[in-house]
Structures are given as structure tokens and as C-alpha cells.
Amino acid sequence: MGGSFRIGNIAGIDIYINFSWFIVVVFLTISLAIGWFPSLVPGYATGAYLFLGMLASLLLFASVLLHELAHSLVARSRGLPVKSIILFIFGGVSNIEQEPERPGIEFQMAFVGPLVSLLIGGLSLLILYFIGGRSPLGAVFTYLAASNLLLGIFNLIPGFPLDGGRVLRSIIWKITGNFRRATRIATIVGEVIAYLLIVCGVLLFFAGNTFSGIWIGFTGWFLFSAAQSSNAQVAFDTAFRGVVVSQVMETHVETVPANISLQRLVDGYFLPHALRSAFVMQGERFAGVITLGEVRQVAREEWGQTLVGFVMTPVEQMKVAQPQQPIGDALKLMIAQRANELPVVQNGQLVGVLTRDGIVHYIEIRRSLGMHNAA
Template sequence: MDGGIPIGRIRGIPVFLHPTWFVVFFLVTVTLSTSLGREHEDWPAVLRLGLAAGTAILFFASIFLHELGHSIIAMRHHVGVRSITLFIFGGVAVMEKEPPTPRAEFEIAIAGPVVSGLLALGFGWVAGLGGSDAPLGSMLGWLAWINFIIAVFNLLPGFPLDGGRVLRAFLWARSGNFQRATRVAANVGQWIAYGFIGLGVLQLLSGNVVGGMWQAFIGWFLLSASGATVRQAEIEHSLAGLVAKDVMSTDVPRVAAGISVGSFARDLVLRGRRWALVVEADRTSGIVTLSDVKRVPPEEWDTTPVGRVATPIESLVTVTPMQPLRDVLSAIGTKNVNQIPVVDDGKVLGAVTRDILVQAIELRGGLR
């Protein structure tokens, strides 16, 4: 999950608030305020509301630290982290690629629950010092309990939970087969999801409408995420053994850096071409796409050279001819581009596009 409202960067990682975060922040605040009202009727309403809002903020700060734990360990294993986003179901750290080894997978996965467990111990210890009846002690006691729940919940052994990644690391280490380990962990995650949905239905039938709907909603989310993991594993399995040079197109359009954007649009884009390599002094200097053309006002098309709007070759995501195709797929998805040049010793040999990848997946999937 990417996008949302940017709120800062931590260790170079962009941090976002998804719009759904505001919904759950409101619900947590109202729920805590109501609970405090029942338990401490003598506390002023303003105190209860302020305490509830502060606790909700610390709750999401705890979730952020959980995801930051994953991220820091991932970066130690040279796995880039694209973003951390807080949303209605908590938080997610988006990795740029899968962990390189079972050990890396285990350490990255377990880091989050370890952070939550330490937070539970810390909040619980401080709460004990202040007493559970004091406003601060009540808040910290709840935070200790909820962080313990987060740690235990995330250790359930099914994707997309951290416990599912721990299970995958174990199976991967035992079998040496990453795709098979992923499928097993994702299938376990689907059964866990069905369990949550079933419990939610039972809650609804017993009259607990809000709790039942929330539990079923969590189950639906887990089911969707684990299903997506299974599909991703099947795609990666279909691409196993293929490298970029096996599928790349060598029919790569090229244009001179000095031609106008208008000429490029008329001669290439209108003929079905959506991008081209830009050549300057017999050297590939960049790439120009339809998106680049759209950023130029139409009245300036005939006076603007494509070299001025092209993305420089140094800024492009490129792959080598022997790059595994699943890495190419990951790069296209992570960088949100439609094509990646294949470069060897500084020379562009061809390109792999989204369409080429789709064809390869469909063909290999049909043969297996």
C-alpha cells in the first residue's frame, strides 16, 4: 500500500497516513473515551476525551515503531523500504524486494513483534509505577495490553502476518524452495482468515454487531492479502528460470535528442509507440515517454526538443541481460514504470515492457 498524506521521513523512508487512518483514529478515541467514562465516572469529560485521543496517538505510534522495526532490519539485509503507511488495519512497510535468504526473512519478520513485545513490557512497567487508577496509569496499562495483543496476533503463522513470514522462512530453509514455502504460508493465512470471518459471523449472530463486523472485516482483509500472495507466488513460479534477455524486445524505438516533441508525437506516438530511447552524439542519453509529452503545453511542442523533457539514462531503472525476470517484474512494479531498458556494459540492448511480462506469465502459466 502506497500513497496517502505524507507526514515525514524516518531514515530516508517516506511515512504516510492513509485516509482510512482518520476513521480508525476516531473510532479508537471514541471507544476509549466511552470505556473510561464507564470505569471512571468521576473524571471530567474533557480529561477522558483528551486521554483517549492521546492514547490513540500513542497506539498508532506503537504500530509505526512495529513497522519501523521491520524496516530497519530489512535495510540491514540490503532490502530497500519504499514507504511506511498507517491505515485502517494498522500499518504496512512496503519492501522493494523479497528478502535474499531465509535468515533475512526470519529476522525482518520477527523484528515487528519483538518491538511490540518490548513496548508492552515498557508500558506495563511504567503503568505499574503510577497505579492503574491514575489517568496516566490507565492509559499506559491499555497500551501495554494492546501492544501484547499486536505481538501475539502478528505471530499467527499465516500470510500476510509476520508469523506467516516466519513460517515461510522456516519452510524455505528446510526445502530450499521459496515459491513453495510462500504458497504454503499463504494457504495457512487463508485458513486463518476464514477462521476470523467465521468468528465474526458468530459474534453477529450473538448480537455483537460492531465486534462481529470488525472481526469479519479483518478476516476479509487477511483473505484478500493472502490470496494476493498466492497469486504473486504463482506469477514468480511461472517466471522461474527466465532472465531479461530471454524475453526482451530488441525492436526499441530511438529518436534524436534534437527533434521536437511535436515530431516525436506525430511520428512515433500516433503510430502506436509510447516511448523511445533518446540518442545524442551516438550515445543513448535517456528515455522519452508519452507522459513526458503530456507535460509539455501543446503550443510548445514544435519548439521543445525531446532531449529537454526526457529522463536521463543515469536516472533510469535498468537491468542486465542475465537479470532474473522476477526481479524485472519487481522493479517495474516498485518503480511504477512501463518499461525497463536492458543494458550491458553501458550499451542498451533492448527493453522489457509490462506487455512482454504479461505475455511471458500467460505463456509459461499455460504450459505448467
């Protein structure tokens, strides 16, 4: 998982922290230690404020974790597999592998996150009622109450892909019975709210309210880009729905035998056809792939005596596509592997190759023929 690392596993769900988290924790700790705590509970040493800042940051982190766990555990109890949670300081992403099948499930899944944040906020207020806000610990709970209530309310903004947008989507879905239309409407609402926030931010900024202006404008921009990317996801799913690998793959595949030397590979295949890689056959069986990079790792004077089969990446260590696999799955695999092509294999036989160019070409042809999937 790029830019994130695993910190543990809770109830079978892998928990990751994004690297940006460390930077934000440091900034948050420092800004709480020089701003929030000295103004609430004056007269302590700098070290004490830093400790309180760190404590408050970590408790906020735990709150965000509980918010995400609530989404994930409800999803799983409704039969949706959950692989992992990635945490950023102000939020997280639950990696739920499937979209819910019924609007009621989506409603529960989406609503429980903000509900947990509001409950933590409420609980902090209750604790504050008993211990009072004038002690260092009281200041920590004041911060927890404020941040969790804000987190709960912000996430209830009805713009997809925020939790509130998912709640809205589930309601429209329930009314119209159409998942895709509901997604589109919730996304548009998200974009409209994002625009309003940006305009609001700019107006506040020029009215002299610099800090609030920047903060609200930034929030709008964040919401807008989130709405855009979820829109792209829906467009992606729509373009590829019902299409399988065998419809898009090229069936004519150049292969090389495993028992030729690297010298013959370069002179007979790579140079004349300007190839950077080739699929390797061991007799009739698909054996692996050999790339120019792998050839280069062998000293040139040994090319004559070294066989392709010894240098190639064997098929057991490669990702391959199956002919009946949905094209979207194969493309996600290619993106994850940073590969430009995937061999298509059925029962150990190489039946074709799926290339990025081929996929782009396929979409262009469908578009030019006006073939759209009905939503």
C-alpha cells in the first residue's frame, strides 16, 4: 500500500497509517501546545503543553479510528468483506470491497461513522460536566468534544463521497430504485456544496476574515476533488460494465522459446521488432516473461551461453488475467502492478495479451459507435 504502513489488526481488519499522518500529528501537537492549551489553562511549562498536545492528538486519532471501525464492522456484519482501514489524521478510508446491495445497508453503514463521532463528542461533554474545563485534563476533553462534534457534523454534509453524501445516496436509491442515478445525484449535490464553500471562503477572505476564508475554501476544494474522483469511478465502472478480458485482449501474441540464448533473443526478436519484453514458451506451455531490463543484468559476454529460461520471470511469480475476468478488475491489477500489459492465461495456456493501448482503443471505438451502457 503506497505511502502507508500497517500498525496492526483489529477484528481481522488490517489498520494502516498514511505517512502524512506523522507530519500532521507533529503540527497538531505543536499548534495545540502553543495555542489551545495555554489559552485554556495558562501558567504551565512548555513541556506540559507539548505533552497535552500530544495526548489530545493521539486521542483524536483514536476517535477517527473508532469512526472508521464503526463503518467497517457494520459493513462486515451485513456481509460486505472489509480488508483494511487507512487512517489520515482527520479521517480514514475503509477499504470495503463491494458496494452494498440494498439502500438500507448503505444507510446504516454510512450513518454509523458520524454517529460514533457525535457520541464520542457527547461523552466528552459529559466527562467535562463532571471534571470541569479549568484543569489540564478538562482542556483535553474540551478539545476532544469540539473536534469530534465537528468531525461528526462535517461528515454529515450531504455531498458524496462524504458519509452524509452516502446517506443521501441511500435515500435517493431507496426512492428511485436506481443505484447509479442516486450516485450521480449525490455527487452533483456534493459538487454544488463544494462550490458554495469555495465561494464562501473567497468572500470571507476578501472581507478580511483570512483564516476562516482559507479554511472554508480549502474544505470546499477537498470536497470538490473527492466528488470528482468518485464521479470518475462511476464513469469507469459504467464504461466497463459487462465487458470481459477476452473481448478486449489481442489474440496474436509474439512469443520466444525458453531454450534460446539471450544473444539470439536480442538479435532475433528484441532488436528487429523494437521489443522491450517478450512472453516465453517452454514447448507448448506458457513459462514466463523476459524483459530488456533482465537481459541487461547479465554481462554481455555471457549472452551467448545464457538461456532465456534462466533469466526470465517465471509465470508463477507473475500476475495474469483470465479470459472471463471483468475488464475493470484486470485494469486495476495493471495499475497496481504498474504494468503496461498482462498475459491472459487459461488452463496454463497463453491465449492472449491485454495491453493498456488495447483497452484505450476499445473504449474509443465503443464511444465512436455511440455504444453506451444504459444506467
